[in-house]
Amino acid sequence: MNNNEILLEVRGLTKHFPLKSNFWRRVIGHVRAVDGVDLFVRRGETLGLVGESGCGKTTLGRCILRAIEPTAGEVLYHLQGRQPVDFRSLSGDQLRQMRPFMQMVFQDPFSALDPRMTVYDIISEPLRANPGRVMTTIVERVKELMTVVGLNPQYMERYPHAFSTGQRQRISVARALATSPEFIVCDEPVSALDVSVRSQILNLLLELQDRYQVGYLFISHDLSVIHHISHRVAVMYVGKIVETASAVELFQSPKHPYTEVLLHAIPRPDPRSKRIRLYLSGELPNPANPPSGCYFHPRCGYAQEVCARQTPALSELSPLHHVACHFAAELNLNGVAM
Amino acid sequence: MNDDSDILLDVRDLHVSFQLREGLLKAVDGVDFVVRKRKTVGLVGESGCGKSVTVKAVLQIIPPPGKMRGEIWLRRKAGGPPVDLGKLDPTGDEIRQVRGGEIGMIFQEPMKAFSPVHTIGNQLVEGILLHTTPDPKEAHDAAVAMLERVKIANPQQRMKAYPHELSGGMRQRAMIAAALACHPSILIADEPTTALDVTVQAEVLRLIKDLQAELGMSVIFITHDLGVVAEMADDVAVMYLGRIVEQSDVDTIFHEPMHPYTVELLRSIPELGRTPRSRLNTIEGTVPVPLNLGRRCGFYSRCREAVAGVCDVADPPAVQVRPGHRVRCFLRQPPPAVAV
Numbered sequence: 315m316n317n318n319e320i321l322l323e324v325r326g327l328t329k330h331f332p333l334k335s336n337f338w339r340r341v342i343g344h345v346r347a348v349d350g351v352d353l354f355v356r357r358g359e360t361l362g363l364v365g366e367s368g369c370g371k372t373t374l375g376r377c378i379l380r381a382i383e384p385t386a387g388e389v390l391y392h393l394q395g396r397q398p399v400d401f402r403s404l405s406g407d408q409l410r411q412m413r414p415f416m417q418m419v420f421q422d423p424f425s426a427l428d429p430r431m432t433v434y435d436i437i438s439e440p441l442r443a444n445p446g447r448v449m450t451t452i453v454e455r456v457k458e459l460m461t462v463v464g465l466n467p468q469y470m471e472r473y474p475h476a477f478s479t480g481q482r483q484r485i486s487v488a489r490a491l492a493t494s495p496e497f498i499v500c501d502e503p504v505s506a507l508d509v510s511v512r513s514q515i516l517n518l519l520l521e522l523q524d525r526y527q528v529g530y531l532f533i534s535h536d537l538s539v540i541h542h543i544s545h546r547v548a549v550m551y552v553g554k555i556v557e558t559a560s561a562v563e564l565f566q567s568p569k570h571p572y573t574e575v576l577l578h579a580i581p582r583p584d585p586r587s588k589r590i591r592l593y594l595s596g597e598l599p600n601p602a603n604p605p606s607g608c609y610f611h612p613r614c615g616y617a618q619e620v621c622a623r624q625t626p627a628l629s630e631l632s633p634l635h636h637v638a639c640h641f642a643a644e645l646n647l648n649g650v651a652m
Numbered sequence: 653m654n655d656d657s658d659i660l661l662d663v664r665d666l667h668v669s670f671q672l673r674e675g676l677l678k679a680v681d682g683v684d685f686v687v688r689k690r691k692t693v694g695l696v697g698e699s700g701c702g703k704s705v706t707v708k709a710v711l712q713i714i715p716p717p718g719k720m721r722g723e724i725w726l727r728r729k730a731g732g733p734p735v736d737l738g739k740l741d742p743t744g745d746e747i748r749q750v751r752g753g754e755i756g757m758i759f760q761e762p763m764k765a766f767s768p769v770h771t772i773g774n775q776l777v778e779g780i781l782l783h784t785t786p787d788p789k790e791a792h793d794a795a796v797a798m799l800e801r802v803k804i805a806n807p808q809q810r811m812k813a814y815p816h817e818l819s820g821g822m823r824q825r826a827m828i829a830a831a832l833a834c835h836p837s838i839l840i841a842d843e844p845t846t847a848l849d850v851t852v853q854a855e856v857l858r859l860i861k862d863l864q865a866e867l868g869m870s871v872i873f874i875t876h877d878l879g880v881v882a883e884m885a886d887d888v889a890v891m892y893l894g895r896i897v898e899q900s901d902v903d904t905i906f907h908e909p910m911h912p913y914t915v916e917l918l919r920s921i922p923e924l925g926r927t928p929r930s931r932l933n934t935i936e937g938t939v940p941v942p943l944n945l946g947r948r949c950g951f952y953s954r955c956r957e958a959v960a961g962v963c964d965v966a967d968p969p970a971v972q973v974r975p976g977h978r979v980r981c982f983l984r985q986p987p988p989a990v991a992v
Contacts, residue, residue: 366849367820478938508698508939509876513920513932520929535849538879542922543929561928579854581879583921585902593858594851597819650924 327387349553358527362544414493421502423482480511666722681894694885756831762823773811821852893950900977
């Protein structure tokens with residue numbers, strides 16, 4: 315990466331969903347979907363966000379875009395040629411002015427595209443909503459975008475149903491790129507795709523990043539995909555980031571026991587690969603009623619008495635490697651052989 | 653059927669087609685494979701390649717207007733000569749004994765496969781009463797024992813639980829318990845871990861392997877995940893557009909693949925050993941819809957090595973390139989013996 319500028323900084327981001335009683339609709343508790351998350355993304359960098367379903371990855375991604383209103387915390391964007399802004403303090407109008415700079419690509423390319431709009435309507439919608447951002451005519455821009463993502467501009471007047479899954483995901487990417495954003499949240503963009511199509515979309519996302527220096531928050535539960543596309547990786551468990559490091563370091567020498575288990579659960583496409591088998595006991599805790607101390611301690615093979623009492627903070631182990639574990643420095647965990 | 657007594661299921665020249673308004677859709681177009689005792693066959697392929705329809709044909713549960721032809725020889729548990737499942741009445745008694753009793757099946761989405769208005773126990777007992785014992789008490793005990801076997805804690809209580817009360821991993825375990833409750837000789841697992849998280853997936857895969865060893869059954873494992881196949885299968889059949897394009901033992905498929913599709917597929921997965929952010933191999937285009945396709949290799953439109961005039965004029969036959977290794981490709985055939 316040729317640019318070390320910070321693009322996005324998130325501090326203490328929290329989202330608690332109220333739980334209401336059946337009858338009186340009184341608040342009887344909170345689901346801590348996102349619980350004090352700190353992270354940053356540099357310009358042109360991919361931060362991979364990995365975790366199991368229900369850990370709060372998607373909620374975090376949406377809170378960063380204020381698609382869901384966070385409960386607390388700061389979301390700072392350092393956009394090119396502008397003062398850093400706290401996204402959370404913006405009012406409706408100011409927020410709308412910022413929207414073009416940050417976009418989103420969704421998992422399911424079927425439900426993400428309106429079946430009654432043509433491809434032209436879909437891709438041009440963000441342009442029509444943000445007239446100030448258009449340099450050329452809208453038609454020209456749509457043609458350009460379709461070419462960039464590998465679609466034939468001739469098909470501009472067709473409806474989404476005429477396209478295959480992979481092509482639809484290309485349409486979603488083109489729509490996200492329309493306003494030349496600096497940051498894109500990719501929420502499981504390749505999870506619904508077949509192997510041969512998945513590689514096409516991954517290549518496309520990599521190429522676009524190199525070309526336009528967009529920052530990605532790449533959410534996925536697939537660790538091989540995360541390993542492939544990310545510069546840095548953050549591992550999430552029950553609303554908290556438990557480890558973040560560069561992709562290479564995280565996969566080679568994980569420091570959090572949960573990361574270790576995740577890494578060894580990846581099925582390797584090689585019948586000759588010999589790997590250590592680690593299994594997790596128990597179930598993912600309920601984020602409305604998480605365990606005491608470290609949320610991972612009931613399932614952790616290395617847990618000690620202190621783990622049930624104290625919540626470990628995400629602390630720096632080495633530059634760029636942060637871990638939330640009391641024994642991060644002492645444990646000798648196994649990474650996956652490259 | 654093959655006389656080899658090691659072979660439990662022998663599928664020969666299986667075709668399944670659907671007559672649609674747009675034309676004849678050939679979902680399965682000439683599939684042959686065998687399932688050996690205590691072995692796992694992996695059926696791999698992308699969506700729409702016909703892997704699920706193939707196993708549905710085995711159980712005779714193809715949705716209308718599907719039509720099937722071909723032979724499906726099953727060696728029954730009770731002994732006797734093998735029966736051709738394809739010739740049985742799909743609503744008759746004999747096939748009903750086979751379904752669940754001799755061939756169990758687990759599905760991708762346990763939430764959809766279970767009835768939401770009956771308890772887990774109810775649904776397990778129902779199968780056991782049909783196949784194993786007429787005594788409700790005995791069936792109940794067998795169901796509890798089965799839940800225990802798939803490592804569900806408090807099986808007595810779980811018997812009374814409804815599917816929505818269990819977590820995803822737990823539901824899939826209960827599904828496995830239901831499929832194995834009558835001790836089938838073959839278990840068909842259709843993408844059983846696709847909807848699960850990696851850590852849960854690892855546990856479910858281990859459970860299937862353990863139970864397979866314990867009960868001595870064979871498994872037909874359907875998946876699109878090459879990593880899962882590498883871990884589970886003894887033999888692998890790679891499917892594309894309704895055909896098996898390559899089949900062999902698992903090591904050969906992953907280390908000495910021959911069919912261009914298998915080779916490209918293996919190169920296009922983001923594997924951990926690869927350089928991060930390197931460009932992946934892509935297979936251009938998409939899988940064609942198997943409607944009114946002419947006689948030519950199904951992979952012709954996407955194959956880099958395709959030779960016009962060879963690959964687009966006839967169907968490539970499945971050729972044995974080595975013992976146990978069959979490939980459907982004109983470009984990978986041993987040179988023909990010189991005609992005398």
